[in-house]
Amino acid sequence: MSDEATMVAEEAPAVEHSLNDAVPGAIIGEWAEETEKALFVAPDKLLPLLRHLKENEAYDYLSSLTCTDYLSYGGKKRGGISERFDVVYHLFSTANKGGSLNLHVRVPEGDTVDSATSIYPGANLQESEVYDLYGIHFAGHPNLRRVLTWDGFHGHPMRKDWKEAYFEEDAKPFRSRHPKGGYQWQEDKLPWGKNATYPPEWDPETWEKPISYVPVSQAPHHKPGDIDTDSLVINFGPHHPSTHGVFRMLTRVEGETIIALEPEMGYLHRNHEKIGERNTWLMNMPFTDRLDYINSMSNNWAYALAVEKLAGIEVPERAEYIRVIMAEFSRTLNHMWGIGFILNDLGALQTPAQYAIEEREMILDLFEEVSGARLMCNYMRFGGVVRDLTPGWVERARYLANERLPRALDMLDRLLSDNEIVRGRGYGVGYLPPEDLIALSISGPMLRAAGIKYDVRKAEPYGIYDRFEFDIPTLSDGDIYARYYIRLLEAREAVRILQQALRDIPGGEVQGAPAYASATLDQGFGTIMGGKGGYTLRPPEGEVYHRVEAPKGELGFYLVSDGKANPFRYHVRSPSFINLNGLGPMSVGYKVADAVVILGAIDIVLGEVDR
Amino acid sequence: MTTTPEGGFQALKEEQIQQYLHDSIVVPEELQANVLVTTVDKIYNWSRKASMWPLLFGLACCAIEMIATASARFDLARFGMEVMRPSPRQSDLMFVSGTVTKKMVPAIVRIYNQMAEPRYVVSMGACATGGGPFKEGYTVVSGIDKYIPVDIYVPGCPPTPEALIYGLMKVHEKVERQSIQQVPWYRKERSEFVPIPVLGPDIFDPRQVQLIREHTLGEGAAQAATDDGGGITLKPNLLTAEQKQQLREIKARYMAAKQPA
Numbered sequence: 001m002s003d004e005a006t007m008v009a010e011e012a013p014a015v016e017h018s019l020n021d022a023v024p025g026a027i028i029g030e031w032a033e034e035t036e037k038a039l040f041v042a043p044d045k046l047l048p049l050l051r052h053l054k055e056n057e058a059y060d061y062l063s064s065l066t067c068t069d070y071l072s073y074g075g076k077k078r079g080g081i082s083e084r085f086d087v088v089y090h091l092f093s094t095a096n097k098g099g100s101l102n103l104h105v106r107v108p109e110g111d112t113v114d115s116a117t118s119i120y121p122g123a124n125l126q127e128s129e130v131y132d133l134y135g136i137h138f139a140g141h142p143n144l145r146r147v148l149t150w151d152g153f154h155g156h157p158m159r160k161d162w163k164e165a166y167f168e169e170d171a172k173p174f175r176s177r178h179p180k181g182g183y184q185w186q187e188d189k190l191p192w193g194k195n196a197t198y199p200p201e202w203d204p205e206t207w208e209k210p211i212s213y214v215p216v217s218q219a220p221h222h223k224p225g226d227i228d229t230d231s232l233v234i235n236f237g238p239h240h241p242s243t244h245g246v247f248r249m250l251t252r253v254e255g256e257t258i259i260a261l262e263p264e265m266g267y268l269h270r271n272h273e274k275i276g277e278r279n280t281w282l283m284n285m286p287f288t289d290r291l292d293y294i295n296s297m298s299n300n301w302a303y304a305l306a307v308e309k310l311a312g313i314e315v316p317e318r319a320e321y322i323r324v325i326m327a328e329f330s331r332t333l334n335h336m337w338g339i340g341f342i343l344n345d346l347g348a349l350q351t352p353a354q355y356a357i358e359e360r361e362m363i364l365d366l367f368e369e370v371s372g373a374r375l376m377c378n379y380m381r382f383g384g385v386v387r388d389l390t391p392g393w394v395e396r397a398r399y400l401a402n403e404r405l406p407r408a409l410d411m412l413d414r415l416l417s418d419n420e421i422v423r424g425r426g427y428g429v430g431y432l433p434p435e436d437l438i439a440l441s442i443s444g445p446m447l448r449a450a451g452i453k454y455d456v457r458k459a460e461p462y463g464i465y466d467r468f469e470f471d472i473p474t475l476s477d478g479d480i481y482a483r484y485y486i487r488l489l490e491a492r493e494a495v496r497i498l499q500q501a502l503r504d505i506p507g508g509e510v511q512g513a514p515a516y517a518s519a520t521l522d523q524g525f526g527t528i529m530g531g532k533g534g535y536t537l538r539p540p541e542g543e544v545y546h547r548v549e550a551p552k553g554e555l556g557f558y559l560v561s562d563g564k565a566n567p568f569r570y571h572v573r574s575p576s577f578i579n580l581n582g583l584g585p586m587s588v589g590y591k592v593a594d595a596v597v598i599l600g601a602i603d604i605v606l607g608e609v610d611r
Numbered sequence: 612m613t614t615t616p617e618g619g620f621q622a623l624k625e626e627q628i629q630q631y632l633h634d635s636i637v638v639p640e641e642l643q644a645n646v647l648v649t650t651v652d653k654i655y656n657w658s659r660k661a662s663m664w665p666l667l668f669g670l671a672c673c674a675i676e677m678i679a680t681a682s683a684r685f686d687l688a689r690f691g692m693e694v695m696r697p698s699p700r701q702s703d704l705m706f707v708s709g710t711v712t713k714k715m716v717p718a719i720v721r722i723y724n725q726m727a728e729p730r731y732v733v734s735m736g737a738c739a740t741g742g743g744p745f746k747e748g749y750t751v752v753s754g755i756d757k758y759i760p761v762d763i764y765v766p767g768c769p770p771t772p773e774a775l776i777y778g779l780m781k782v783h784e785k786v787e788r789q790s791i792q793q794v795p796w797y798r799k800e801r802s803e804f805v806p807i808p809v810l811g812p813d814i815f816d817p818r819q820v821q822l823i824r825e826h827t828l829g830e831g832a833a834q835a836a837t838d839d840g841g842g843i844t845l846k847p848n849l850l851t852a853e854q855k856q857q858l859r860e861i862k863a864r865y866m867a868a869k870q871p872a
């Protein structure tokens with residue numbers, strides 16, 4: 001912790017100066033806390049600064065863009081700037097690896113911010129999200145609209161003064177439930193018995209739904225020189241079997257060729273972030289399970305890592321190994337699942353998927369054994385995992401990693417990779433050049449299938465990944481076939497890590513303390529197993545952005561603590577959501593049937609897209 | 612058919628056939644051992660339950676367990692249910708498998724309306740049943756049964772495949788209990804469509820427009836103006852003195868009837 005702080009203190013003035021030399025007056029403040037350093041940017045200098053950073057300093061990857069509402073901030077005012085909203089940018093460099101550059105733009109209510117989409121097109125969906133949830137306008141955004149709620153929705157729900165129908169109190173645990181165990185449910189209070197509130201003076205009888213702006217209607221109706229045909233708008237979803245959940249694609253087609261495609265989401269918007277700000281830090285752990293519900297273990301780990309970084313919690317050796325094993329098992333099963341469902345989307349309904357998810361059940365059995373649940377494991381805790389591996393677990397896992405999984409992956413390879421249909425439908429479809437993928441903030445296997453060797457596990461190692469020998473496979477084609485095949489290769493690397501981790505995992509007790517959870521937990525806030533003292537974690541004031549290489553891409557948590565028992569801001573940078581930036585550009589020019597596979601090969605999970 | 616008499620199955624068949632062997636129906640001798648007598652209800656329900664096609668429709672995390680249930684290890688095909696139909700017109704059973712959000716409710720209600728009767732709804736998991744972990748969320752509906760009728764609730768988050776199969780067995784039991792004479796879909800009057808909820812500033816049910824108006828335009832509006840939160844806070848819907856009195860009378864009558872004379 002202290003090392004990091006001094007490092008930050010030394011480095012900070014240099015960055016400030018150099019950036020101010022390049023773009024005069026851009027940096028107006030600085031905020032270096034123990035966990036992460038941040039630069040405050042003058043709102044009018046934002047675009048020149050971003051352009052400079054992208055062109056001259058190789059910060060080519062806008063990872064996360066989000067906002068915090070400081071209306072009710074309990075801690076000290078940060079950096080002396082007291083505007084209400086704080087728009088946060090996290091930039092990375094895919095070429096230079098290493099850590100992030102955090103920019104903060106503070107704006108008062110009602111002000112606009114310049115849209116970063118002209119420099120980083122990947123800001124598109126994220127800015128829309130901030131607009132939707134916080135009501136901040138981004139000037140120059142091509143298509144600013146509500147993405148998670150619907151047109152006509154009342155207010156901007158993530159604002160601190162926006163109260164939902166079920167609002168009881170600002171923070172959990174609710175006084176009404178504890179200690180007496182009572183509850184207050186809105187259903188019992190409102191005459192319509194539903195979780196809904198309506199603004200005063202609103203009249204449902206005369207109310208008309210605002211006409212949604214369908215961006216695909218802006219597409220050119222036919223290309224010059226073509227035969228003059230009518231183009232049609234085709235709607236997929238939200239109930240459509242190929243969309244992997246509740247997701248909607250609006251396409252404009254001419255003949256069968258797509259000339260514009262716009263994703264529409266929010267059908268599974270479950271208010272993770274609003275609920276997350278009311279929960280205590282630990283209460284959020286089971287909620288992270290439900291983000292990417294195929295890989296609950298990876299999500300758990302990402303959140304635990306972020307909080308550990310914020311609170312300075314150490315993790316014992318054995319727990320680190322357990323975490324790697326769980327994460328890599330879940331990467332394997334995710335990729336096998338992904339392959340099965342790409343094939344599903346190619347029209348090979350169900351049979352390949354049945355083969356691909358056969359081993360998944362065995363992995364889930366292992367998960368169930370240690371955590372008690374097949375899917376929603378809720379297994380990790382800050383400073384370790386919730387309980388130790390059961391006797392015999394490692395042997396069974398070894399059998400799986402050394403024998404079953406390699407065999408299963410070989411079989412999938414043998415059955416599918418040379419299949420004529422897979423090749424015919426895969427080659428050259430859904431191509432985007434690598435620069436565009438980076439500019440669109442796309443992450444994960446999609447990047448590596450286009451030849452960009454970028455993996456957070458290597459670029460910014462976390463956990464104990466630096467101890468294992470593994471490669472980052474890349475393919476150069478960047479098409480559907482490459483996206484299918486890269487998953488197979490990555491699953492093989494995951495199995496390789498698994499074999500090493502299962503070989504080296506240390507056992508036993510470490511000086512009387514459990515080897516699977518941190519002993520420091522005892523001193524601060526009682527053990528997770530039930531020790532003395534308070535049970536609630538209160539990380540020091542500060543903010544943190546931590547990202548991991550989840551199976552679907554870069555999963556990040558942006559957390560702000562005001563020193564209380566609840567996160568002040570809890571934001572999930574989800575790979576599925578941001579990868580959808582690429583769906584439109586990738587699908588244009590291909591057939592309707594290809595769009596289904598292109599979506600399948602992005603490998604989204606709606607729980608994570610809509611959060 | 613309900614009990615197995617001595618002499619086994621063959622004897623049972625013969626015994627049951629006897630009463631139908633009168634002059635008007637001539638059952639050829641070689642067929643006599645092959646005729647089974649049962650009720651219309653039984654054969655009707657048996658065939659319905661043995662080929663119940665679910666709607667291929669997943670909402671959230673629970674859908675993953677639904678897929679697991681349908682795939683090789685748990686094998687829904689054992690119950691004649693492996694044919695998942697993407698079209699509501701062809702399906703008999705809807706799993707509401709996951710969190711129901713306000714944005715999604717209109718679509719679900721529409722799909723429900725499009726399903727041909729007889730139709731059954733299984734609410735899978737805590738979310739579909741009552742909002743689950745996300746109940747307090749501003750776009751989450753506290754249970755699908757606020758909008759469409761539900762036949763079976765399967766608890767769990769997510770329910771394990773075993774639990775889901777148990778729920779399906781309960782659906783089968785429900786089907787078996789129905790009688791063709793009474794089922795609503797063979798009655799004269801058409802069964803009603805569920806009105807589709809509308810997305811306004813917040814979701815509202817067309818059936819409740821008057822109720823909402825009273826509160827946004829009437830007395831509720833005045834209350835909201837004094838409320839700093841911006842939302843409407845209303846008093847619990849308590850019983851009036853009159854209603855309480857009525858309840859007391861009913862209770863007294865009931866107690867009196869229970870007393871031994």
Ligand code: SF4
Nearest residue numbers: 672709736737738768
């Ligand atoms: S009940 Fe649990 S598993 Fe099912 S949809 Fe809700 S959160 Fe997901």
